[in-house]
Amino acid sequence: MFKEILIRMIQGKRTFKYPKGPAPVLPGKFKGRPYIDSALCDVNCNSCSDACPVDAINSQTKTIDLGNCLFCNDCTDACHSKAIVFTKDYRLSVRDRNDLIIHPEQKEIELAKELNQQMKRIFGRSLTLRQVSAGGCGACEADVNVLGTIGWDLGRFGIKFAASPRHADGLLVTGPVTKNMELALKKTYDAIPEPKIVIVVGACAISGGLYKDHPQANKGVESIIPVDLFIPGCPPNPLTILDGLLRLLGRV
């Protein structure tokens, strides 16, 4: 008992000051929103789009679709003129799928707007989600899970995860939606009372990611049920996920 108390004191208070204070420091090599410098880009060169494992780069328009992107660096490694840089901007979540397309020279994403007034009145201070992994590899799940730890302490924003869809206000889905999970996802969605919201986390859940052309998987959640918030990454950093959730609730 005394040992527990002592160690509790040594471990200290660990909850981040964010969002009121500064965000936790991200590692130097962290990859956030990409920036495409058209002054450096040779439009006739397709090295980046050829290197991209998920065809996230449109070779004509030189846009990057963050809904597909794995943030893998294969394009930056392939680019001879260093025209693509991944900045440290961790804010990536959007409400409209098209806002994930990054154009050359684009420096800001049209970040997620908060829920409409009525929805915000219902969910703004208490949002209970049901999580469904539908072919997720475990990484997006882990980075969502980590938000429940003392550092992030998701509970302080009134966001929690429920063990039954009947107790939930919405769904948080990861994975491309494998054919074998399609029915379970639909059933879970149907079991949530109206009004409800759907949040998708990670490249797989947004577009199918690496698995989008597989006969065993779908092209992400939107092909099955309507989506309210897209959080890109492979996996997104917990900070990116939290930023998205808080934007939806109008808290940042």
Place this chain on the structure above:
Amino acid sequence: MAAINHTFTPINNTSAIPLEKIPVLAVDDFMQSILKSVQKSHRISSYFGVATDKIDTTLLYVILSDDDENRLFVGRTEITGGSFPSLTALCPQIHLFEREIAEQFGLQPIGHPWLKPVRYTRNKTSPVEPAVGDFYRIDGDQIHEVAVGPVHAGIIEPGHFRFQCNGEKVLHLEIALGFQHRGIEEALIGGPDKKTIHYMETAAGDTTIGHTTTYCQIIEALSHTKKTARAQVLSGIALELERLANHIGDLGALSGDVGFLPTASFCGRIRGDFLNCTGLLCGNRFGRGFIKPSGLGSDIDSTTVDTLLKKIIVLTKETKDAISLLWSNQSVMARFEDTGLLTGQQAIELGVVGVAARASGLSRDARLNHPSGVFRFFQMHTCTVDSGDVFARAYIRWLEIEQSIDFIIKQLTSLPDGSVTPSSNDLDKNCLSVAINEGWRGEICHVAITGENGQFVRYKIVDPSFHNWYALAEAVKNQEISDFPLCNKSFNLSYCGHDL
């Protein structure tokens, strides 16, 4: 000690041999040799089919590990027609491999006692719904059935568990997986291409380093390239960081499952900090983009080395504090001890690997039995505990945490110089290559077979979970059903690593 195996061909870990050096045995000889080897305490690391040009002919390959003598063997046979003899009744550890061959190649394993789909792979003519169909069932007035999943109560991957219970007591558990099946092995055929390494990174997302390291060793063997000493050491560090994050997370989760919140919350945070250490190495907390064939995605400078070292030293103390609470708390120990027993004999019969095997007293650790990369030069010792219960599986993790921290600090303080830039080369044609590593859950085994032009005609992945899921079903027998979450967590197996 096991005698030399004459019929199967010896092969070194992380090496390649031409296919012509692997004789195609007659089916009976092949099956008998497997049985004999297993009697000599060899273990089946992999067993899989390979399609041929001829429609009614399939090749079967087996990889056997002789852990005592640090050797691997490969054997093959040719199956014509629609069936092959099942060995499951005599050699239980082969049961899931045979089911997989049946599912992937439409071959009937004659005599298999419980032939069911593994991943409920759909085909156009008969869509199979996962977990629909026969379950082992016990009848009786006092028996009830509990069905759980695919969607579970937490933030976790999907799977289906079907319990037969008498009151609180679990008489039988059948686990039906396949919900996560994404078709990875199918997509790897014809590679390697620009997608291949990303499939490895996401085969089991929490084992990114384990699977990519193993894949890269295959490519290095087939292309006669290798990582520099520096790259090998750094990839070893990444592997141990992955082990640390997961083991610490698991101990926290076990603690949470028995309602002991201090360790649960401390470990949850510390786990994140170890993931951040991997983030420092390469920018991604799971090590995406770090391990590449014959090199690394990025190097670290001396300031990062210092930062890492400082961080790890602080974390070491915090980890010790947090976890030591478990062993001195009676209510925790009362729940851990004698729960979810898996005897050494069961573990041997089921071919269990990794933490679960070592917790049942088996000395199975690829870092020692089949060392590759930096582990050839730095010997790890295998930690074992005999009791086979939740406590053993928890305590093994603790012992390994201490060892991994030690390893990382030693390696970081004596990092060799050199470049880590990847190089590439054509792959050998018509060869087989095998690579085995000790991921944090246990043995990861990859086998590649190349064709006429050096492309993969088959790439077989065996995640440790594939060996171990059945052991979980055994361990919960005669337990209270309320202890299932605890038992499950003590194995903490991968759904997607199994389903691929």
